Every structure is written in C-alpha cells, then in structure tokens.
Amino acid sequence: MIEKLVEIIVKRLKIRAANKTVIAVSKMPRDPVAIFMESGTVRLTQVNKHFLERILGGNRAESLTIWLETAAEYGVTIELELYDNGEPWLDYKMLSQLVYPVFTSAGERLFHPSSEVICYSDS
Known part of the structure; x- marks a missing residue:
C-alpha cells in the first residue's frame, strides 16, 4: 500500500516538474497554490521596470x-519575461540584483541569476 502511494507521489512530482505555466503579471492570481501544485516552472510575462522595482523593493x-x-516554499522556479526587449529602460545593475x-519577449535568455549578463557578442 505504501509503495503504491510513494509511486503515485513520485509520478505526480515528475509530471509537475515538467509542467510550465505562463502568466501575465497583470493576471497573477492572489492565491497561486493551485498553480504551484501543478507546475514546476512559472514564467511571468509582460514584466516592466516598475514590476522589477517592486521585486527588488522587498517589502515583506x-x-x-x-x-x-x-x-520558493513550493520549490517552483520563477522566470521573468520582459514585455519588450527592455530598451531604453533596461538597467543591468537592477538585473544583476535579481535571483530570477x-x-x-522573444524568449531569449537575457540574464543569468549568477550575475552574468549575456552580451550581444555571446549570443
């Protein structure tokens, strides 16, 4: 019985890890637990400078x-997708402080959370 339960849980966790949900920041649900139970990765789209400033503000x-x-408590990976290419408002100092x-908007990775900016020459 317990082996069967563990097998079901492991299967469910593997499916969850493979699922990715995309949510526009303007439509973020107040209670995201249902999404976090179903998806291992959540990509927030339409991110602008104000949204990044709110993240960095850290008002608990x-x-x-x-x-x-x-x-973070649910082990969900958060990704941020800019509403455009970020020019001219993009601030690389700001980006270097993010952990995401x-x-x-074209889906190209712009910044690594390891504080490495990807330059044009690298891509």
Missing part, C-alpha cells in the same frame, strides 16, 4: 513578495 508585507516566497532568470 506586499502581496508580490508573499507570492514569490510562496513559490530574465528573458526578452
């Missing part, structure tokens, strides 16, 4: 901070 009472902390990978 803010709903965005709570949302991101809940994602950042992508352009």
